[in-house]
Amino acid sequence: MKQKKVFLKKVIDERQEAELNRLLSGGYWLVFYLLLVVLVIEALFLRRPFQEWAAVWAVFMIAAVYEIWSCFRAGVWTPYEQKPGKKNYIGYSLAGALPAAGVMVCAACWNDAPAWQDAVLIFLIDFLLYFALFLVIFFAAGGLYNRMRRKREERLDRELMLEEETEESGK
Numbered sequence: 001m002k003q004k005k006v007f008l009k010k011v012i013d014e015r016q017e018a019e020l021n022r023l024l025s026g027g028y029w030l031v032f033y034l035l036l037v038v039l040v041i042e043a044l045f046l047r048r049p050f051q052e053w054a055a056v057w058a059v060f061m062i063a064a065v066y067e068i069w070s071c072f073r074a075g076v077w078t079p080y081e082q083k084p085g086k087k088n089y090i091g092y093s094l095a096g097a098l099p100a101a102g103v104m105v106c107a108a109c110w111n112d113a114p115a116w117q118d119a120v121l122i123f124l125i126d127f128l129l130y131f132a133l134f135l136v137i138f139f140a141a142g143g144l145y146n147r148m149r150r151k152r153e154e155r156l157d158r159e160l161m162l163e164e165e166t167e168e169s170g171k
Contacts (some may be wrong), residue, residue, distance in 0.1 A: 032067075035060040044103060068141075075149055089142060093134035101127035 012020065035056055052056075062129040104126040105119055 028063075032060070032063050035063070039102065044106065072141075072145060072148060075145075075152055083141075089135055089138040092138055093131050096134045097127050097130035100130045 036148060038056055039053060042048045042056070043050075102121050106121045109119055109122075
């Protein structure tokens with residue numbers, strides 16, 4: 001068998017590689033959230049037309065879709081729990097709906113300040129709509145994740161059984 005010449009020889013050990021991956025992950029999330037801040041500032045506070053911040057929005061959405069798809073393919077939901085559940089969905093929906101509704105109230109009140117009762121009503125309506133939307137999204141994503149996890153486990157079980165059968169037949 002011919003061995004290929006290695007031009008970029010790996011000179012770090014597993015611990016250093018794990019540290020490097022942690023640093024790269026931190027950099028990714030820093031850029032991700034900075035893009036989000038730029039989008040909010042340009043869209044809501046500077047009131048620039050979409051054509052001026054469309055490229056930033058496209059990069060942000062590509063990063064978001066990539067992260068979600070990568071986590072699904074790897075079978076990872078969060079680093080803390082193995083399986084998503086209803087309690088997680090409610091918490092994630094609350095965590096997303098509160099700031100989203102707050103941003104929408106700020107956008108609605110930016111030029112013309114409505115009475116506080118109207119602002120509260122706008123916040124409640126937006127909050128309930130976002131909460132329901134996020135809850136549906138999380139239930140759908142969780143169902144898809146569970147189905148993919150089950151298929152992965154079944155495939156691994158089949159491979160393990162085939163491996164055990166070949167070991168038994170070889171003896």
